[in-house]
Amino acid sequence: MKEDSNLDAVCDTELIDVQKKMELRIKALEGLVNNTRVIAFLRSPKEDAPVEFISQGIESFGYKADDFTSGKVTFKDLIHPDDFDRVHLELTENALEGANDFRQVYRIITKKGHERIVEDRTAIMRDENRRIIYYQGILEDITDKQ
Numbered sequence: 001m002k003e004d005s006n007l008d009a010v011c012d013t014e015l016i017d018v019q020k021k022m023e024l025r026i027k028a029l030e031g032l033v034n035n036t037r038v039i040a041f042l043r044s045p046k047e048d049a050p051v052e053f054i055s056q057g058i059e060s061f062g063y064k065a066d067d068f069t070s071g072k073v074t075f076k077d078l079i080h081p082d083d084f085d086r087v088h089l090e091l092t093e094n095a096l097e098g099a100n101d102f103r104q105v106y107r108i109i110t111k112k113g114h115e116r117i118v119e120d121r122t123a124i125m126r127d128e129n130r131r132i133i134y135y136q137g138i139l140e141d142i143t144d145k146q
Helices: 002-034 056-061 065-069 081-096
Strands: 039-043 051-054 101-109 115-126 132-141
Touching: 039 056, 051 065, 056 065, 056 132, 081 101, 081 115
Parallel strands: none
Antiparallel strands: 039 051, 039 132, 101 115, 115 132
8 A cells, every 4th residue: 555655656746747847848938939029829719718828029019918818908909900800701711621720911900009010820729629729820020021
């Protein structure tokens, strides 16, 4: 009986080590992304669900990451109203057609009300039944390249 509890302790320790390693990897990746000019995001396919992760690059548009992760601001709020229907339709079509990734260019509205043009490269993450579980991607401000 004593051996079993020792084995449990070893397994628990290994699990903690794996969990700590994963946390360190996530922090390292967040640090890497936060030191680039692109904005990385991870969001649910549910329409008004809060963004699960958005990098600090979103601050270049006047928003805080917490504005999105708290649900205070959504992607719909970010996209220029004249572009939203097209952007949403393209997203829906790509998802329904089974695409794994796609690219879009559209305008966003900064917190101060200015227009910027972004290139959005989105990957569609699916479960084993091909149901969409996340959209992950990057936004890059290409206004000055236009």
